[in-house]
Amino acid sequence: MLILQKIFMTDNHDIKKLLDEINYFHEVTNRISEKKPLDILLNEIMESCKELMTAEASSLLMYDEVENILWFEIATGEKGKEVKKVKCNMGEGIAGWVAENRTPLLIDDCYNDYRFNKEFDMKSRFRTHTMICAPMIHKDKLIGVIQVINKKTEPVFSDRDFNLFNLLASQCAIAIDNARLIEVQVRQEALNRELKTASAIQKNLLPDKLPDFKDIEVYATIIPAKQVGGDFYNVYKLNDNQTLVIVTDVSGKSISASLIVSTICSAIITYFKLKNDNFELNEFVDCLNKVLIDSTTSDKFATAWFGLISHNDKKLKSINAGHNAIFHFKRNGELTELKEGGLFLGITEMEYKEETLSLSKDDLIYFYTDGVTEAMNSAQELYTDERAIKLIRNNFSSEPKIIIDRLISDIKSFAGDAEQSDDITCGIIKVL
Numbered sequence: 025m026l027i028l029q030k031i032f033m034t035d036n037h038d039i040k041k042l043l044d045e046i047n048y049f050h051e052v053t054n055r056i057s058e059k060k061p062l063d064i065l066l067n068e069i070m071e072s073c074k075e076l077m078t079a080e081a082s083s084l085l086m087y088d089e090v091e092n093i094l095w096f097e098i099a100t101g102e103k104g105k106e107v108k109k110v111k112c113n114m115g116e117g118i119a120g121w122v123a124e125n126r127t128p129l130l131i132d133d134c135y136n137d138y139r140f141n142k143e144f145d146m147k148s149r150f151r152t153h154t155m156i157c158a159p160m161i162h163k164d165k166l167i168g169v170i171q172v173i174n175k176k177t178e179p180v181f182s183d184r185d186f187n188l189f190n191l192l193a194s195q196c197a198i199a200i201d202n203a204r205l206i207e208v209q210v211r212q213e214a215l216n217r218e219l220k221t222a223s224a225i226q227k228n229l230l231p232d233k234l235p236d237f238k239d240i241e242v243y244a245t246i247i248p249a250k251q252v253g254g255d256f257y258n259v260y261k262l263n264d265n266q267t268l269v270i271v272t273d274v275s276g277k278s279i280s281a282s283l284i285v286s287t288i289c290s291a292i293i294t295y296f297k298l299k300n301d302n303f304e305l306n307e308f309v310d311c312l313n314k315v316l317i318d319s320t321t322s323d324k325f326a327t328a329w330f331g332l333i334s335h336n337d338k339k340l341k342s343i344n345a346g347h348n349a350i351f352h353f354k355r356n357g358e359l360t361e362l363k364e365g366g367l368f369l370g371i372t373e374m375e376y377k378e379e380t381l382s383l384s385k386d387d388l389i390y391f392y393t394d395g396v397t398e399a400m401n402s403a404q405e406l407y408t409d410e411r412a413i414k415l416i417r418n419n420f421s422s423e424p425k426i427i428i429d430r431l432i433s434d435i436k437s438f439a440g441d442a443e444q445s446d447d448i449t450c451g452i453i454k455v456l
Contacts, residue, residue, distance in 0.1 A: 060203065061203070061207070062200070062203045062204060062207055065199060065200065065203050066084055066200070069084060069170070069196050069199070069200075070082045070083070070084055070170075072192075073170060073172050073189070073192065074172060076188070076189075076192065077156065077172040077175070077181065077185055077188075077189060078175060078176045078177050079172035079173055079174060079175060079176065079181075080173055080174035080175075080176055081150065081172070081173040081174065082170070082171065082172045082173065083096060083119075083170070083171050083173070084096070084168060084169075084170050085112060085119050085123070085168050085169045085170075085171075086167070086168040087123060087166045087167060087168045087169075089166075092114055093111055093112065093113055093114065094111070094112040094113075094114065094119055094120060094123055094168065094169060095110070095111045095112065096110050096111075096112070110144065110147070116141065117139060117140065117141035117144070118131065118134070118137065118139045118140055118141070118155065118157050118171070119157055119169045119171060121139045122157045122158065122159050122169050122171075123159055123166060123168075123169050126159045126161060126166065127159070128156070128157065128158040128159065128186070128189075128190050128193070129155070129156070129157045129158075130155075130156050130181060130183070130185075130186040131154060131155045131156075131157075132154050132180045132181075133153065133154065134152045134153065134154065134155055135152075135153075140152070150173075151174075152173050152174065153173075153174050153179075153180075154173070154174055154175055154179070154180045154181055155171055155172065155173050155174075155181075156171060156172050156181050156185060156186055156189045157169060157170075157171040158170055158171070158189055158190050158192075158193035159193065160193050160194070160196050160197035160200065161193075161194070161197055162194075162197040162198050162200075162201045163201075165201070167196075167197040167200050167201055168197075168200070170189075170192075170193055170196060172189065229256065229285065229286065229289045230246065230256070230257070230258070231258050231259065234259045235259060235261040235267070237261075237267070237335070237456075238456070239335055239338070239455065239456050240267075240333065240335075240453055240454065240455055240456060241423065241424050241453075241454045241456060242259050242269070242424060242451065242452070242453050242454075243423075243424035243425040243427075243428055243451060243452055244257050244259070244271075244391075244428070244449070244450065244451025244452070245428055245432065245449070245450065245451070246447065246448070246449040247395075247432070247444070247447065247448040247449075248447050249395070249444045249445060249446050249447050249448075254273060254274030254275065254281030254282065254284065254285060254326075254447060255271075255272070255273055255274075255285075255393050255395065255447035255448075255449040256270075256271070256272045256274075256285045256288060256289065256449075257269075257270060257271040257272070257391075257449055257451060258270055258292075260292075260296070262296070262303050263303075264335070265334060265335050265336050266303060266332060266333065266334060266335070267332070267333045267335065268303070268305075268308075268330065268331070268332050268333075269329075269330070269331040269332075269333070269389075269391065269451075269453060270292070270328065270329070270330055270331075271328065271329050271347070271391045271392070271393060271449060271451065272285070272288060272326050272327065272328040272329075272347075272369075273326065273327045273328070273347065273393040273394060273395075273447070273449070274288075274324070274325075274326045275323070275324055275325050275326065275368075280324065284316070284320055284324055284326060284370075287315065287316065287319050287320070288312065288315075288316070288326065291311070291312050291315040291316075292312070295308055295311055295312070303332075305330060305332045305341050305343060305378055306343070306375075306376060306378060308330070309328075309330055309343050309345065309365075309369075309376045310373075310375075310376060312328075312369060313345070313369045313370065313373065313374070313376070314373065316369045316370030317370055317371070317372070317373065320370050324370060325346075325368040325369060325370040325371050326345075326368060326369045326370055327345060327346040327347040327348070327368050327369070327393075327394075328344075328345040328346075328347055328369055329342070329343070329344050329345070329347040329348075329350050329362070329365075329391055330342070330343045330345070331350070331362075331389065331391070331453070333383075333453075338382060338383040338384070338455070339380055339381070339382060339383065340352075340380065340381050340382075340383055340389070341378050341379075341380050342362040342364065342365075342378060342379050342380070342381070343364070343365040343366075343376050343377070343378045344362055344363050344364060344365035344366075345365050345366055345367065345368060345369050345376065346365070346366070346367050346368035346369070346371075347365075347393075348392060348393065348394055348397065348409075349361040349362060349363050349409075350362040350389065350390065350391050350392075351388075351389070351390040351409075351413065351416075352381060352387065352388070352389055352390075353387065353388040353389075353390065353416060353417070353420065354384065354386075354387055355384075355385075355386045355387070355420070357417075359413065360381065362379065362381075364377050364378065364379040365377060365378070383455045384455060385455055385456065386420075386421075386454070386455060387454070387455040388416065388420065388424075388427075388452055388453070388454055388455075389452070389453035390412070390413075390416055390450070390451075390452055391450070391451050391452075391453070392412070392449060392450040392451070393446075393447060393448070393449040393450070394446065395444075395445075395446035395447045395448035395449065396412060396431075396435065396448055396449075396450050397409050397412065398445070398446060399435050399438065399439050399444070399445075399446075399448065400439065400442055400445060401438055401439050401440050401442050402440055402441060402442045407435055407438050407439075411434070411438070412431060412450075415427075415430060415431055415434055416431070416452075423454070424451070424452035424453070424454050427452050428450055428451065428452055431450060432448070432450070435448065
């Protein structure tokens with residue numbers, strides 16, 4: 025109210041005209057306070073400023089806090105578009121001075137003001153005579169600068185115009201800051217919806233139920249660190265004699281990793297359809313590696329373990345593509361690490377080596393991703409392979425599901441309140 029009182033006291037023009045301007049001011053402030061996209065709001069602010077001040081042109085410069093510069097978000101008037109993308113350093117020109125000093129200016133003759141930068145006029149072929157330039161500040165934060173140029177009905181802007189424009193600048197700062205917050209909220213809500221959809225799609229890629237076998241029992245689980253992740257596992261019953269177990273861990277997290285998981289799943293399904301009657305493990309891994317090389321960027325890759333079980337002769341062929349060592353537990357306490365294979369998938373073409381081992385009754389094959397061993401507690405200590413191995417040995421005679429459930433429970437107990445930093449995937453194959 026104090027500013028409005030000053031507006032009334034500083035000029036003796038026709039009261040009706042003044043009241044019309046005040047009413048229009050309230051109309052403008054109400055309009056810019058409505059929820060709307062930022063780009064629409066900025067256009068509306070500029071048009072409203074020009075009309076309210078009966079100015080030839082108006083400009084709005086947004087403050088970039090990161091680079092500490094101003095840049096023309098938009099400019100209106102006959103030549104406005106030509107200065108739309110011009111950057112302005114803090115302290116440079118009238119707008120830069122106003123932003124740096126956070127002080128409004130009323131200038132009757134810009135060409136006689138040392139702060140005025142004639143470069144903008146030269147670029148736009150527009151002649152600036154008089155100007156009001158005001159900082160937009162909200163909660164002591166600089167939002168930007170607005171200015172109106174050349175009064176249409178008078179040679180210069182009046183003190184009443186100056187006071188009214190400063191009040192409008194404060195309202196614009198609030199409206200822009202609110203619009204930014206709304207846009208962030210809208211983008212976050214949209215992202216959450218996309219992540220929810222992506223999460224549902226990724227869950228569909230995982231098996232609802234693993235196949236049943238007479239000679240082996242398999243159980244596995246995955247606990248994503250985020251809504252979507254880069255871990256994947258599955259058990260494929262290729263035919264009556266062959267079963268393929270796969271676990272992969274894509275570099276990175278969230279959406280980019282989940283996209284690569286989808287690519288891996290698509291490649292696997294396609295290969296099975298083409299080679300369902302003649303499966304060769306080496307050829308399969310080589311094909312999957314080439315697909316990832318062609319479909320991902322150089323900084324994206326996947327570690328993986330492939331275990332092909334031959335039920336007739338109780339053999340396991342193993343290829344480890346840059347993955348954590350897979351552990352083979354025997355009843356007599358013997359522990360073997362399956363490491364043979366090659367580099368990560370998606371890095372370079374190479375010949376992957378396979379190793380073969382014989383399976384005996386009660387043998388356990390433990391497969392997992394590094395989210396298990398690298399699970400961290402509040403003291404930044406790692407869970408480690410050694411702790412997982414000890415737990416499995418202590419529960420060696422239990423069913424695979426019981427072993428995995430106890431492993432997950434132990435990981436959670438170890439981590440405590442610490443945030444889960446990576447996807448956790450683990451599984452057990454038990455020979456019956």
